[in-house]
Amino acid sequence: MSGIILYGNDISPPVRACLLTLKALKLNFEYKHVDILAGEQLTDDFIKHNPQHTVPTLSDNGVWLWDSHAICAYLVDKYAKDDSLYPRDLVLRARVHQRLYFDASILFMSLRCITRPMFKNNVSIVPREKTQGIIEGYTLLEKFLTSAPYLVSDCLTIADFCCVATATSLGGVIELDAKKYPKVSAWIERLKKLPYYEEANGWGCKRYIEILKTRLTAIVS
Ligand SMILES: N[C@@H](CCC(=O)N[C@@H](CS)C(=O)NCC(=O)O)C(=O)O
Known part of the structure; x- marks a missing residue:
């Protein structure tokens, strides 16, 4: 072992x-x-x-x-046998860090501020203003993906893993609109092609979304 x-x-x-x-x-x-x-x-x-x-x-x-x-x-x-998933190059690593901190402080938090009261206190009605963070998250991801297939240039990195696990889970509250966010949608599809994607993220994410859908009864203005 x-x-x-x-x-x-x-x-x-x-x-x-x-x-x-x-x-x-x-x-x-x-x-x-x-x-x-x-x-x-x-x-x-x-x-x-x-x-x-x-x-x-x-x-x-x-x-x-x-x-x-x-x-x-x-x-x-x-x-790792090489540094491609977490480059040692100073600038690339700094960019990976920026995306990781974005996930930790913005993207995941936009979900957690909604799901924590659900799981902790059985809150089932979500004020619409709380979902604004999710929209902002999708919008920022779309911008990050403007000129590259992955979040940090042409190379798959741990920034993609952290952000895609969160981004695919946001659909439990607000589904991704592929017309509005085509780059995000294409990036998720790209990651779905990884041979280990379904086992590592796909089915767990589906279960998570199912659970959220049973707990969330309404988003109110
Ligand atoms: N920033 C942390 C967040 C971890 C986190 O909040 N995990 C949740 C599940 S998604 C958890 O363990 N909640 C249980 C608790 O806080 O007691 C990370 O990226 O690992």
Whole structure:
């Protein structure tokens, strides 16, 4: 065994970003399912390793790490045969970081601010103004993809993995309009062609969207 353990749940977009990275690197790893809807991440044992009690959490031979963006970068730096997924070139790496921070602070947050009250307090009605963040997210992605097939130039990177896991999940609240966002739509289709996409992101995302659709009853102005 490789000694790599990923604690996760396939409904979680950040977990799926790590699965995309692990699969792209063809790494052997153990996957430990954490039932976050039942609060399994809140046990003393889990919090001892990750005080933020979030999935994904990684243990690499006893090195504990959390946050999908940090995990994906670590895995490529440590295990990849080349640096294409996380370039060492200063400018390219800076651009990857910009997209990763965009996912962490803007894109994923636009979803989390809606889904957290749903999962924590059974809130089922969402004020329309809260969905504005999702529209802004799609709009910015469309701009980032204006002149290149991937988020950082011509090369697939972990920025694509992190952002696509979130972007495909936004459809649980506001479906992507392919006419309005053709570049985003084409970029998602491009990523769907990866041989490991369905296993790492596709089916978990479908399940996540199904769950959101059962919980979200209305978006109100
Ligand atoms: N920025 C973090 C976000 C992780 C996150 O919020 N995970 C959610 C699931 S999508 C979670 O573990 N929630 C359970 C909790 O906060 O207790 C990352 O990218 O890993």
